[in-house]
Amino acid sequence: MSRLYRTLIKQSFEETLAYRGTTILTIIFGVLFYVIAILTGSVYFSFAKDIFGWDFMDYLNLVTTANVMTYLYEFLFVQSQEALTGQILEGTLDYSLIRPVNTYWFHALYRVDFPSLIPLIITVGIEWMIIVRIRLSFSQILLYILIVMLGTLFIFCLNQIAVTATFWIDGLSALAGLPEYLMDASTRPARIYPKIIQVLFLWILPSLTVTNIPVILRYRMPFGAVIWLAVVDVCLLIASKFEWKRGLEHYVSAN
Amino acid sequence: MKYLDSFRNAFYSTIAYRGNFLLRLVTIFLQIMVAVFMWQTVFRFSGKGDIAGISRVQMTYYLIIVNLLSLIFSTSLIFKFSQLVRSGNLTILILRPVKLLIQALFAYVGLSFPYLIIYGFVLVVSSESSSRSFTEILMTLGLFAIIYITFFLLITAMSLVSFWLIQVWPMRPVINALFMLLGGQAFPLQVLPSSFHWLEYTPFALAGNQLALLSLGKVSSVQMLLIFLSSISWSLVFLVLIKGLWHKGIHAYEGVGS
Numbered sequence: 001m002s003r004l005y006r007t008l009i010k011q012s013f014e015e016t017l018a019y020r021g022t023t024i025l026t027i028i029f030g031v032l033f034y035v036i037a038i039l040t041g042s043v044y045f046s047f048a049k050d051i052f053g054w055d056f057m058d059y060l061n062l063v064t065t066a067n068v069m070t071y072l073y074e075f076l077f078v079q080s081q082e083a084l085t086g087q088i089l090e091g092t093l094d095y096s097l098i099r100p101v102n103t104y105w106f107h108a109l110y111r112v113d114f115p116s117l118i119p120l121i122i123t124v125g126i127e128w129m130i131i132v133r134i135r136l137s138f139s140q141i142l143l144y145i146l147i148v149m150l151g152t153l154f155i156f157c158l159n160q161i162a163v164t165a166t167f168w169i170d171g172l173s174a175l176a177g178l179p180e181y182l183m184d185a186s187t188r189p190a191r192i193y194p195k196i197i198q199v200l201f202l203w204i205l206p207s208l209t210v211t212n213i214p215v216i217l218r219y220r221m222p223f224g225a226v227i228w229l230a231v232v233d234v235c236l237l238i239a240s241k242f243e244w245k246r247g248l249e250h251y252v253s254a255n
Numbered sequence: 256m257k258y259l260d261s262f263r264n265a266f267y268s269t270i271a272y273r274g275n276f277l278l279r280l281v282t283i284f285l286q287i288m289v290a291v292f293m294w295q296t297v298f299r300f301s302g303k304g305d306i307a308g309i310s311r312v313q314m315t316y317y318l319i320i321v322n323l324l325s326l327i328f329s330t331s332l333i334f335k336f337s338q339l340v341r342s343g344n345l346t347i348l349i350l351r352p353v354k355l356l357i358q359a360l361f362a363y364v365g366l367s368f369p370y371l372i373i374y375g376f377v378l379v380v381s382s383e384s385s386s387r388s389f390t391e392i393l394m395t396l397g398l399f400a401i402i403y404i405t406f407f408l409l410i411t412a413m414s415l416v417s418f419w420l421i422q423v424w425p426m427r428p429v430i431n432a433l434f435m436l437l438g439g440q441a442f443p444l445q446v447l448p449s450s451f452h453w454l455e456y457t458p459f460a461l462a463g464n465q466l467a468l469l470s471l472g473k474v475s476s477v478q479m480l481l482i483f484l485s486s487i488s489w490s491l492v493f494l495v496l497i498k499g500l501w502h503k504g505i506h507a508y509e510g511v512g513s
Binding site for chain 1: 274278280285288289291293295296297298300301303306345428429432435436441442446447
């Protein structure tokens with residue numbers, strides 16, 4: 001499997017070099033929306049220096065961490081998931097279904113999005129400066145890295161569930177955009193929302209937990225939330241694999 | 256009237272995919288809620304009754320209206336026109352006895368018509384919080400129509416670059432980003448320092464920020480005149496641009512069929 005993945009990465013890299021214009025545009029747009037989020041945050045904090053005990057540095061940490069997770073997800077999975085929707089609708093999955101590989105992971109890791117690597121490196125660099133500034137300890141940094149990995153897996157699972165729904169739903173293209181909107185809505189301090197929304201998105205579908213606990217890390221070690229996020233990730237992964245299995249039974253080949 | 260068919264077709268294409276239409280409304284509702292909760296918190300922690308002359312309630316209406324306007328001012332025209340040029344099917348439209356610009360305008364109105372109805376409803380509800388005369392309401396509607404045409408002309412001018420560009424999709428995130436920043440979707444432009452106030456008269460600001468403020472009755476008569484003049488000026492610029500681009504582009508175009 002690792003040899004196959006190396007080949008897929010090589011193919012992705014060659015595609016990136018072939019579509020140089022697209023690569024440059026993806027980098028520019030990626031950075032553009034991150035800059036807009038920071039500008040908007042600076043407007044908020046120009047009127048209120050303190051929001052629920054958070055200062056602008058906390059907000060910057062929140063936005064940057066959310067972007068690190070998003071770019072990491074995009075780098076590893078987004079191209080594969082975009083291609084998967086088309087393959088399901090066009091009935092061209094056969095070429096992978098007959099191969100002696102785990103089809104779920106083959107389609108999840110089919111392509112790597114190299115253009116996302118540049119904004120990922122930029123945001124990781126900025127995040128590193130934030131971490132130095134707020135003086136996180138070594139154990140806090142380790143926990144931060146674990147949260148980023150769990151958060152990326154969470155975003156992957158949400159998107160995979162939305163994409164796999166194509167086996168049943170055709171033409172509902174807006175559905176695929178829902179996880180993106182959910183994560184965008186979660187790039188705010190959890191406490192701005194009413195209690196019921198907080199409970200829903202901190203514990204049931206913990207998108208707010210994903211983005212908020214890296215900031216809370218500055219003040220305390222949120223072990224409970226991290227463990228809960230890991231449990232939800234495992235549940236979502238199982239649900240996504242189950243959906244894939246059932247979806248394949250629904251699949252109609254074009255051959 | 257032949258152009259009404261274009262309007263009707265575009266209107267049906269928006270509501271035909273009911274799932275997508277409803278999900279789009281759900282996502283815009285999500286965006287509005289996020290912005291409203293965030294700004295209400297900013298108001299609470301700033302200790303101020305109003306920010307840049309906008310009160311708490313008005314800010315809520317502003318955010319609802321500006322987000323609805325982002326739906327009304329659609330960019331889909333660019334991608335439809337690009338598809339016609341790339342496939343060579345523009346020839347079919349050119350051969351028809353219609354004025355393409357007028358037909359495109361009717362189609363543009365048809366596409367955004369369901370959102371215009373929602374916008375009208377919000378306008379009626381929000382007008383209860385502001386005391387405006389009948390003349391002011393009429394002037395607001397008149398300015399809305401002028402700005403609507405200005406934005407349509409802007410999108411039309413942008414769509415004409417399809418004659419030279421194979422892929423126009425990169426325009427979508429650029430326009431979204433411009434509407435978010437210059438259109439005042441992220442925050443009202445009035446909160447910026449006075450040295451940035453000229454931004455309020457760019458086409459995106461007219462379509463988002465200024466129309467939202469107009470709907471709330473937060474624009475003075477002098478500002479209304481400035482909005483009117485800048486909108487007319489932009490329209491003239493775009494009309495000249497459309498004429499020039501069409502003239503050059505049609506020579507670069509290769510059609511298919513008879």
